[in-house]
Amino acid sequence: MRYSRIIGTGSALPEKVVTNHDLEKILDTSDTWIRERTGICERRIAADDQTTCDLAEEACRQVFERTGIDPQSIDLVVVGTTTPDLIFPSTACLLQHRLGMTECGAFDVNAACSGFIYALSVADKFIRTGSIKRALVVGAETLTRMVDWSDRGTAVLFADGAGVVILEASDEPGILSTHIHANGGHADLLCADVGVSKGFKPGEPNAGVKVFMTGNEVFKVAVRTLGRIVDETLEANNMEKSDIDWLIPHQANLRIIQATAKKLNMPMERVIVTVHKHGNTSSASVPLALDEAVTSGQVKRGENLLLEAFGGGFTWGSALIKY
Numbered sequence: 001m002r003y004s005r006i007i008g009t010g011s012a013l014p015e016k017v018v019t020n021h022d023l024e025k026i027l028d029t030s031d032t033w034i035r036e037r038t039g040i041c042e043r044r045i046a047a048d049d050q051t052t053c054d055l056a057e058e059a060c061r062q063v064f065e066r067t068g069i070d071p072q073s074i075d076l077v078v079v080g081t082t083t084p085d086l087i088f089p090s091t092a093c094l095l096q097h098r099l100g101m102t103e104c105g106a107f108d109v110n111a112a113c114s115g116f117i118y119a120l121s122v123a124d125k126f127i128r129t130g131s132i133k134r135a136l137v138v139g140a141e142t143l144t145r146m147v148d149w150s151d152r153g154t155a156v157l158f159a160d161g162a163g164v165v166i167l168e169a170s171d172e173p174g175i176l177s178t179h180i181h182a183n184g185g186h187a188d189l190l191c192a193d194v195g196v197s198k199g200f201k202p203g204e205p206n207a208g209v210k211v212f213m214t215g216n217e218v219f220k221v222a223v224r225t226l227g228r229i230v231d232e233t234l235e236a237n238n239m240e241k242s243d244i245d246w247l248i249p250h251q252a253n254l255r256i257i258q259a260t261a262k263k264l265n266m267p268m269e270r271v272i273v274t275v276h277k278h279g280n281t282s283s284a285s286v287p288l289a290l291d292e293a294v295t296s297g298q299v300k301r302g303e304n305l306l307l308e309a310f311g312g313g314f315t316w317g318s319a320l321i322k323y
């Protein structure tokens, strides 16, 4: 049987750190509220001239450096992002060119915070079917470009970053299964409701480009839905909760992460948490957490990892991986 395996990870974060105390100075909020309700202590914000593709490029250069893999050997580039540099060409095409690759397929996937899981799922299928041998799978965002800094309900949450994996065809198990879902019926609870076709709002700040979220409603659906996808993923692989070694969740809110860990009967020591220092980096959050898990030596080869994410759309997804 042909599988895809993760053969390297990389990540990039902007230099600028914004703490909760920094936000207290511009918003009616407090460090205590943000920590208690979200688990976030600080986040990274891209420089004015730093784009999603810049962060993605830095993460990719790192994974090529670490693995010694030649970018020319990559057959497919898939970038999960909601904040592309341009409307087109896609961030994946810009990235492909910057990394000196020629003519491999390259495209973006917009599934909001589930973008990396969706991108991983697509690349895994290309490898499993024998169409390609190696894929570069990226989650990269400059989500703070869409933040309304006067809205305390969202401004304290979101942040910027990029993470990447290289997937390679293998006879040995790697990605065991991926599961992706969406329900467009809740679009109004979490969205940025302007665009090329629908139009922008010229009189408004940032032409009306901003994240809108009914946080407490999203919270309830996220907890319920992530609980369901844990069951679906275990069932598809005939596995028990105790077979999972590590949970690597989307980093939106520590309380959501804790609820999913509880569902898995998993102690928090087996859960990779980066939300306190990264905030919610949307598509970048899962690959950033994965890279940290790998580079810190916590996750070892042969262990079973459950990756999951939930985001605007709504979209949600999971990947079960024998690392």
Ligand code: UT7
Pocket (backbone or CB within 6 Å): 028, 029, 030, 033, 034, 037, 038, 113, 152, 153, 154, 156, 214, 215, 216, 217, 218, 219, 222, 252, 253, 256, 280, 282, 310, 311, 312
């Ligand atoms: O990544 C994509 C998916 N997104 C998520 O999963 C996010 C899901 N939602 C959440 O993480 C949480 O709902 C939030 C962190 C966004 C909000 O936490 P919450 O416990 O659900 O609070 P809430 O929205 O119910 O608001 C409770 C109170 C309200 O005040 P009143 O009406 O009780 O007086 C808010 O106005 O907290 C107030 N509030 C704040 N207070 C201080 C909201 N934001 C803030 C803030 N600082 N930053």
